Amino acid sequence: MPGLVIVGAQWGDEGKGKVTDLLAERADAIVRFQGGNNAGHTIVRDGEEFKFHLIPSGILYPDKACVIGNGVVLDPRILLGEIDGLRRRGVDMNNLKISANAHLIMPYHVLLDTAGEVKLGKLSLGTTRRGIGPCYADKALRLGIRVQDLLDEKILRAKIRTALEPKQQALRELSVKRRKLRKEAGEGSGVSEAEIEDAPDPRLDLHTMTEEHVNYGHRLEPHIADTSSLCWDVLDAGKTVIFEGAQATLLDLDHGTYPFVTSSNPIAGAATVGAGVGPTDIDEVWGVAKAYATRVGAGPFPTELEDATGRHLLEKGHEYGTTTGRERRCGWMDLVALRYAVRLNRMSSLAITKLDVLSGLDTLRVAVRYRSREGALLDTFPYHQSILHSATPEYEELPGFSADLQACRSADALPPEARSYLDYIAEFVGVPIRLVGVGPGRDQVVWLS
Ligand code: IMP
Numbered sequence: 001m002p003g004l005v006i007v008g009a010q011w012g013d014e015g016k017g018k019v020t021d022l023l024a025e026r027a028d029a030i031v032r033f034q035g036g037n038n039a040g041h042t043i044v045r046d047g048e049e050f051k052f053h054l055i056p057s058g059i060l061y062p063d064k065a066c067v068i069g070n071g072v073v074l075d076p077r078i079l080l081g082e083i084d085g086l087r088r089r090g091v092d093m094n095n096l097k098i099s100a101n102a103h104l105i106m107p108y109h110v111l112l113d114t115a116g117e118v119k120l121g122k123l124s125l126g127t128t129r130r131g132i133g134p135c136y137a138d139k140a141l142r143l144g145i146r147v148q149d150l151l152d153e154k155i156l157r158a159k160i161r162t163a164l165e166p167k168q169q170a171l172r173e174l175s176v177k178r179r180k181l182r183k184e185a186g187e188g189s190g191v192s193e194a195e196i197e198d199a200p201d202p203r204l205d206l207h208t209m210t211e212e213h214v215n216y217g218h219r220l221e222p223h224i225a226d227t228s229s230l231c232w233d234v235l236d237a238g239k240t241v242i243f244e245g246a247q248a249t250l251l252d253l254d255h256g257t258y259p260f261v262t263s264s265n266p267i268a269g270a271a272t273v274g275a276g277v278g279p280t281d282i283d284e285v286w287g288v289a290k291a292y293a294t295r296v297g298a299g300p301f302p303t304e305l306e307d308a309t310g311r312h313l314l315e316k317g318h319e320y321g322t323t324t325g326r327e328r329r330c331g332w333m334d335l336v337a338l339r340y341a342v343r344l345n346r347m348s349s350l351a352i353t354k355l356d357v358l359s360g361l362d363t364l365r366v367a368v369r370y371r372s373r374e375g376a377l378l379d380t381f382p383y384h385q386s387i388l389h390s391a392t393p394e395y396e397e398l399p400g401f402s403a404d405l406q407a408c409r410s411a412d413a414l415p416p417e418a419r420s421y422l423d424y425i426a427e428f429v430g431v432p433i434r435l436v437g438v439g440p441g442r443d444q445v446v447w448l449s
Contacts, residue, residue, distance in 0.1 A: 001026065001240050001282050003277065005268040009287035009341040011295040013328065015353035017041025017435055019055040020244045022435070022445065023286070028239040029065035030058025031231060033274030034264040035246030036073040036105055036135065036394070037058050040322025044440050047088075051322060054079050055086070055096065056244050062092040064163060065234070067227045069243075071264065071274020072103035072309040075110075076216040077435060099227040099276075100148035104213075106160070107203040107288045108167040109134040115174040125260055126297030128323050136263040137373025138163060147224055150217025157210045164362040168204060228276025243271035243282070245274070249281065249341040260299025262408035268345040285349040285429070291336055291355040291421070294328040296321050300385070302393045303331035303367045317357040332366045334393065339429045340381035353424065355418060356405040356444075363402045364421055367393035368428065406439040411448055422448075 008014045021043050024030050037053035044050075045060060052059070054074055058066040069073060083093055097284060109131030116133070117124040128132060143163045149156045162427065202208065234241050247266040250256045264270070268285045272278060279363040282311040292313050295301045305313070313319060313330035322329055342346070357365060370378040372393035382388045400416040408414050414422075414436075426433045 002235055002238060002285040003241055003281040004286065005271045005282055005345075005365070006288060007245040007246065007268050007341075007345050007347075008251075008266060008290040009338055009345070009350070010248055010293055010334075011250045011301070013319075014248060014288040014290050014315060015041075015351075016245065017043050017052065017057045018287050018353070018440075018442065019286065019351045019435060020242060020411045020438065021045075021060065021351070021442065023447070024058045024242055024333040024365065027058070027064060027242045029067060029231060029234045029241045030056045030244055030397075031067040031227070031241060031271075031275045032056045032072050032244050032246060033069045033071045033271045034071040034266055035262065036130060036132050037074075037075055038130045038132045038262060038323060039246035041320055043442070045442055047441075050086075050089075052082065053145075053323060055082050058242070059091060059093070060225045060243075061088065062095065064095060064229060066096050066393075067230065067275075068096075068102055069227055070099040070114045070277040070424070071270065072099070073103045073105050073264075074098070074415075075105040075131065076220060077212065077402055080216060080219055085370060090444060093283055096223050097227050097230060098147055100224050100225045102147045103135055103139045103144040104147065104150075105131040105135045106145060106163070107109045107209065108164060108171070109138070111171055111201075111203065112167060115383075117372040119174055122356070124298065126299075126326075127379060128297075130323070133263040140424045147220070150213055151221060151224070153210065153214050154155040156213055156217075157206070160209055160213070161206055163202065164206060164209075171201075171204070178298045178409050181301060198391070205445065212283075214328070231277050231281075233277055235277065241275075241277075241281075243268075243275055243277075245271070246286075249344055253338045254345075255344055256387065260297065279379050282417060284348045285345050286351060286374060286434075287341060287345055287370075288348045288351045289333075289341075290317075290353050291333060291358050292317070293331045293334050293337075294319050296324070296326050296333075300388045301329055302329060302370060302391055303334045304329050304387070309361065312361065316360070317354055332365045332367060332395065333425065335425065335428045336367055336379070336381055336393070337372055338425070347431050349434040350429070350431045350434050352422060355422070355436050356438045358418075359401055359403060360401040360422070361395040364398045364417075365395040365438060366398065367422065368396045387423065395425070407445060408438050408446055409443075411446060412445065
């Protein structure tokens with residue numbers, strides 16, 4: 001498996017961290033190739049819980065290179081917090097390598113993300129407000145600040161100055177500064193309207209920002225590297241690199257449910273761009289899907305359940321966002337969407353997580369086609385958003401199971417209904433299921449041949 005990509009097959013939070021952690025045992029390097037600290041994965045090791053937003057799941061292996069690739073956008077303050085937190089828990093951070101070409105999420109990106117969402121009001125996308133969209137926008141505008149810029153104060157200051165000016169203007173227009181200051185000053189603080197209007201936001205001060213980021217640069221310097229050539233060396237030696245995607249296929253900027261998507265490409269093809277390797281370096285693509293479906297944030301979700309079954313999935317599956325703590329929307333497995341994800345990523349294997357959460361439901365439903373508002377049957381995921389927004393799913397019903405799966409470790413130990421459910425999914429989408437999650441622990445998996 002020299003080049004193996006792991007992607008989310010639904011709307012995110014499928015449990016990619018756990019699958020990466022398991023497959024990483026056989027890998028030599030693990031590389032994140034897109035997204036930022038909008039992601040969050042939880043790994044439970046020996047009863048201890050680790051939550052990551054930026055650092056790839058491979059960090060718990062001291063002998064493997066753990067890489068933040070050029071396609072990632074990183075908030076240095078958050079990254080340093082994660083590094084410090086892991087160090088305090090005794091995790092060796094020497095193998096963490098950060099691409100010098102990765103872009104930085106700056107304080108103004110975070111402010112702009114929030115301001116944009118506030119401005120959209122009822123039409124907001126439900127972003128994680130971590131500055132992801134504005135940062136990728138600056139990258140495309142050629143106004144981005146990169147990790148390597150942290151190492152040269154003169155260049156850094158000049159780049160921040162250039163990038164900052166239009167942001168200050170945009171934020172002024174969105175009047176976020178004014179509202180924020182008023183709130184911070186509070187009633188009776190003696191701060192006048194005029195002072196509020198004119199006061200510069202301390203987070204947007206060029207000198208403070210430059211100084212802070214020079215300090216971040218000093219601390220990150222030992223980790224900054226040419227990460228593409230690191231991947232080439234590992235691959236050329238016939239060893240294995242895992243390319244770890246964040247978010248998921250249906251949140252892909254080009255192929256997801258635009259505009260309710262993230263600002264990067266979480267699909268397998270993007271691993272080449274976001275890590276700096278060639279398409280023929282990829283040998284395997286693993287998709288990770290939950291045994292049901294969830295989504296955070298706004299946007300179409302055909303199989304969403306707003307009833308007792310949805311509640312069952314939310315509560316039994318602890319479906320609250322790792323990054324924002326928001327309740328996730330829950331629904332039945334959508335095989336039309338999954339088959340679309342399989343094809344977009346040309347998946348070679350599937351991992352199905354959280355099968356145990358379905359236990360206790362008498363009947364399981366899987367969407368096998370949609371019906372459009374006009375009554376047409378749709379076997380494929382509609383490319384036109386108006387059709388998708390009004391499509392209703394048509395379901396196949398399968399028998400449920402009541403046994404607790406958390407102790408199952410082999411296919412034989414699974415109830416026959418659970419096995420039939422998995423077989424149905426694999427056959428429908430045409431990809432073998434190789435791994436099934438039956439609980440949060442690292443060992444709570446069933447490997448299928
Ligand atoms: P952004 O990535 O913060 O710009 O948010 C855009 C959309 O992607 C929103 O609907 C978010 O809820 C969603 N999103 C971003 N990251 C994740 C993730 O890691 N899991 C699930 N949804 C995510």
